[in-house]
Amino acid sequence: MLRRSFLVWAGASGLAAAGSVAAFQRWQEITPALHYPGRDEGHFLRDRRALPPPSRVIHTDIAILGSGIAGLTAAWKLKKLGKTDVLMIDGPQPHGNAAGGAFGEYEYPTGAHYLPLPSPESTHVREILADLGIIQKDAMAEKPYYDERFILHGPEERLLFNGHWQDGFIPTDGVPQWELDQHKRFFAEVERLRGTHGADGRRVFVFPTVMSSEDPQWQALDRISLKQWMEREGYTAPTLHWYLNYCCRDDYGTRYDKVSAWAGLHYYCSRWGQAANAGNGAWLTWPGGLQPLASGMERSAGVKRMAGTVVSLKKTAGGVEALCFKLEGGKPVTYLVRARKAICAMPVYVAARVVDNIGDYGFDPAKHIPEYAPWMVANFLLKRFPDELPSQPLSWDNVVYSEPGLGFVVSTHQDIRVRPPEQTVFSAYVALSDRKASSARHWMASAKPEELLALASADLKTAYGAQFAACVERVDITLRGHAMAVPWPNFRGNAGMKALREVDGPILFAHADLSGFSVFEEAAWWGYRAAGLAAK
The missing domain is CATH 3.90.660 (Polyamine Oxidase; Chain A, domain 2)
Structure with missing residues (x-):
């Protein structure tokens, strides 16, 4: 600087x-150190630059292409299923959005930095946390017991509003009573929706999202933005609008007038995990964000890893073949991975460039990339x-x-x-x-x-x-x-994502993108599912 x-x-x-x-x-x-994870590798894929012939061929039973949470979960689950002939190709950055760094002894996140307590439906997350010792007992109970080192300590959060700090994120100090009444009404509605079931008997908002109700009454929320829903429901308080906009920017990276009302409400209504030794709605976190959790999953999986990024993936008579490259001194070095099955644990916009004839799976990049x-x-x-x-x-x-x-x-x-x-x-x-x-x-x-x-x-x-x-x-x-x-309105009706979610064959897909937004619970779910299919 x-x-x-x-x-x-x-x-x-x-x-x-x-x-x-x-x-x-x-x-x-x-001078600040600047990092652009995946930029150089992404430009190689985008520009279709010439690559040298493979320097070697590697054989494995199952290849996991990507080392983010979906890939790590797949590796972890495969180990539990007794599959050990597994190779993970890191992708441009090990651990993806769960990566972190350190200044000497001081760790820090470079991506995601917390995990809400998993709700009862998120059994896959509870399995992982129990295996790593983060849940110490009663993993599938209503209120598991967690290692208190990882439960967020107080004071948890504050907001700088009108020149001074106040407790909590939603503005309250000096806010007119009519606005506070709208805050109260909104959170009462959230509480109601958390326990609401659709006509199909499913809860309306659940992690993983594929278990949520498909009742058309509630699916209609996906056709409007969260801001439109607020206006329809008579929420006019500027402080409440700011707060919900902040939460959408924080969780989805964009404003509440561009986020599906279904996704915006899911943010609040799906997260109600409890603990025997913490208050409702508590969070798990580490100094390095989710990096220590990702590293723990990797250690438990015991998976073999290789540096590199996949540039093409195709089916063969015997399974699949992935051409990978890594940059050494700015120059690409390639190798070939042959496997019985491959789990494509990368963002969908990358998979669209990597997977040979991805349109054969029912995915049209021109229509279906978010x-x-x-x-x-x-x-x-x-x-x-x-x-x-x-x-x-x-x-x-x-x-x-x-x-x-x-x-x-x-x-x-x-x-x-x-x-x-x-x-x-x-x-x-x-x-x-x-x-x-x-x-x-x-x-x-x-x-x-x-x-x-x-x-x-x-x-x-x-x-x-x-x-x-x-x-x-x-x-x-x-x-x-x-x-x-970004879960824009109508994201739940993305036919291409639905097609990739249902694929069962030599190439399997596993990434939070399949759900339409990037959170740990969704990434882990698709990795968990893909591992079960790959193990067959």
Whole structure:
């Protein structure tokens, strides 16, 4: 990060006193480390660049193509089913959206950072958590007992609203009573919908989503946006609209006027997992986000992994054949994997380029590929904690009443220490929901480091003013141009996704995209299902 950009950033805050400039000039120059996972490999696929012939051929019974949560779940389940001749091809980034990093001893997320307690229907998630020791007993009971190290500690969350921090994310301090009444009405409706069943006897909103009710009355919610549903139901409170918009940006990467009402309500109504030793709606988290969970799944699976990205996948007389490549010194090196079956655990927009004749499965890329939201995660290693306003204390998740930022998570919050650490990491999340996804991707690819930093640190600037920059020692920014599929209205009627979900043959599909949005429970479900089919 350039000193000049620090000065511009601090001056723009309006909080720098006259004497502050002299202090700024003593700062150490810091250049942020920029990471674009999958960008170079993706451009090879997009541009169909020439590749050298394979340097070797590898044989295995089952190939898992991708090492995100879907691929890891497939590997984990295959091990449980007694299948050990399995090879995982990492893809452009090991562990995908569950990846993380570290500044020495301080871990941080570069993707997803929490997991809600699984509801009763999410038996596949409970199996995983029990196997890893995160659920310590009664895994399938109404209230399992969890390892308390991984249950989110308090204080959990706060919101910077009207110049001071308040407890919780929905604005309440100084909000008119009529708005508060609408908050109450909305959450009462959520509680009602959680227990509502359709005419087919299924609950309306469930993880995994394929178990949700298909009653046309409730499916109709997928034909309108969440904002349209709010307007139809008479919700007019600006603070409630901001809150639901924030939640859609946080979970789906885009605004509530672009998210299906079914998906928007599913966010609230499907998450009601309980624990014997935690309050309702608690979360599981780690300093490194979901990276430690992904690593635990990998260790339990004991799967053999290889670096590389699949460039083509096709059926053969004996099963399947995958041509893979990896970049060494910027140049591609290829190898061939032959297997009885392959689990295609990659985003659908990638699978559309990789799988030979994907149209034969009933998937038309021109019609069925969803929009993908771009995402940015910036991790700030701090020399010290910045001074707080005299109100709600620093929490795990800290949100500013603004857009497009999503606030910041304190990675060391979940550490158990005798005393607070001298250093910490603040992980700032930004969904570029204030612009078209294609424009956001173009900007992310061409923006200068100081421009990226300015956006990544905007919420921190608002929260701490000029003092924050003096606390920063290092900055690590991860940019994901296609971070997650967006559940636009009518996403549940995507015939191509339905076709891929039902495939049973030498090539199987497993990714959260099959459900239409990116969450752990959905990715794990499709990996779990694919493993069962591959083991046959």
